[in-house]
Amino acid sequence: MTGPRHADRPSHTEGSPFDPDKLEVAPGTAHESVQGWVPALATEEELRIALEKAFDYRGDVTLTLRDGSKVDGYIFDRVSGATLSSSFVRIIPNDSNQKLKIAYDNIAALAFSGRDTAAGKSWEAWVRKYWEEKASGEGELTLHPESVE
Numbered sequence: 001m002t003g004p005r006h007a008d009r010p011s012h013t014e015g016s017p018f019d020p021d022k023l024e025v026a027p028g029t030a031h032e033s034v035q036g037w038v039p040a041l042a043t044e045e046e047l048r049i050a051l052e053k054a055f056d057y058r059g060d061v062t063l064t065l066r067d068g069s070k071v072d073g074y075i076f077d078r079v080s081g082a083t084l085s086s087s088f089v090r091i092i093p094n095d096s097n098q099k100l101k102i103a104y105d106n107i108a109a110l111a112f113s114g115r116d117t118a119a120g121k122s123w124e125a126w127v128r129k130y131w132e133e134k135a136s137g138e139g140e141l142t143l144h145p146e147s148v149e
Helices: 042-058 123-136
Strands: 061-065 071-079 088-093 100-103 107-111
Touching: 042 071, 042 100, 042 107, 061 088, 071 100
Parallel strands: none
Antiparallel strands: 061 071, 061 107, 071 088, 088 100
């Protein structure tokens, strides 16, 4: 006596939202180029959108605070609360290892000032370069990342 095969389960058949063939093809992420962008922060929504993009950015940003001071660094975390005063970003300044927590309502301006370290690079480009170097017999190939400097 045998039961149904695992592959014949309703969750594994065509048309199912769990169809493995459909799950294998997921859309990629499109990164827009924001390097050098200084967004207008006229509304709360514009500020929230710009800070989300700053969080996703792979380079440094410059935050100008309401008191006129500036913080250059990398945004590594953010919390989006119900109000601007309960929302904040966490940033590692370029000149310190101290992590700062800055409320959204304390940010007067934002600039995407640093170089996007991953701009123009993709996994496919890295693999292509690796195989080209391997085929040409150049040097000693290792799987170390390139320097961002």
